[in-house]
Every structure is written in structure tokens, then in C-alpha cells.
Amino acid sequence: MRLATPALFVAVLLVSFPGGVAFATTPGCSHARPCYGTGTDDHINGTTGEDEILARGGRDFVDARGGSDVVHGGVGADGDEYAPGGLFGDSPKISANSVRDGDDTLFGGGGRDMLYGFGGSDMLIGGGEDDYIFAGEFRARMGRPGVATSKNPGVDIVSAGAGRDHIEAIDRRRDVIQCGDGKDAVWFDEGLDVVSPDCEVRNFIYGSG
DSSP: OOTTTTHHHHHHHHTTTTTTOEEEOOOOOOOOSSSEEOOSSSSEESSOOOEEEEOOOSOOEEOOBBOOOOOOOOOOOOOTTOOOOEEEOOOOOSSSSSBOOOOEEOOOOOSEEEEEESSSSSSOOOOOOEEEEOOEEEEOOOOOOOEEOOSSBBEEEOOOOOSSOEEEEEEEEEEEEOOOSOOOEEEEEEOOOOEEEOEEEEEEOOOOO
């Protein structure tokens, strides 16, 4: 994972996958029941309520949608800079009803994962590989200008874990970021975010003044 990747570059890329990308069709989740993926590349959609999603193996794309959800990525690499996939606590669509953004908990698990919290007070937990973690309270759109700020923003907590992680928390909202082992890069709001000393490469965007 390249630590010099410009802030927001990957966030914009992932909301629009190439048309040739194929994920296994996985039955939609239902309220109050755990939702499981397979050992292959899954596309899993949650509900607008509180879901528990276990993606298992493969390169997965999980859209937990609204509500306060718990998502486990499993052993596969769920997205990286150059491949589709990723774990989304709320819908990545710029047209999504962000009032329903919940307080999500995302566990990357094994592999190089991409975690997106969007709105709400989220907990984003990376694994042992090079993870991309997006703790912003907005959605971006590829190809045309457009940014949609969540109508239910919150305070995100990031625990990146081991590996050379890339963390973005640029949203003019307070976040708490712990980088962990490995040479990590973080983009953050100076004067608002709490950033641990073990974040080696610090790139602040907005100053407190």
C-alpha cells in the first residue's frame, strides 16, 4: 500500500466499480439474524436496521446500509487500492439517506482491507496487513463533482493494527486514531482529532484556527 496516496483518492475510486467486476450473489440480510458470506467473492447487502455480517473468505463487498451494524471482513483481502471490494458501514452511494447512518463497528480481519464508516460514531478496526481506513463523515462521487455530508455525523474511533496503514479522517469532526505497529500514514483535522504518537506520517488538512 502506497503511503503517498493523495487523500480522498481511494475514497472516490471505490464508489464506482468497473462493469466487468463479478461478485457472487449473496442473499440479502434480514433483521435480527446474522448474515453470512461464502468462501468466494461476495456482494452482501445489509438492511436499514441493525445487522451482524460475517463476510468470511474471498474479496468481499459489504454494504451494511443504514442502522448500527457489526461487520467482520474475514480472512480475505476485502478491497485495496487497485481492486474492488471493501467493508461499508453505511451505503456508499452519494444519494443514500444519511439520516439512517448508524454507529457501526467494522473488523477488517486478515488481508489488505478497506474500511468505510461514513456517518455515525463508528469503530474501525484494521487487521495485520496494510489497511485503508476512511473515517470521514461524507461520501464522494467519481467522475463528477459531488460530496454529500452525513446528516448523522459522529465521533469515529480508529484502531489500525499492524501493517503499513493509510488512514483518512478529514471531515472537520473529532476522531480518535490509534495507528499501531508498522509505518502508518494519517490525514486528519489538526486541533480536532486525537492522533496517537505511533502514527509515523502525519498530514493535517484543517487547522484549528
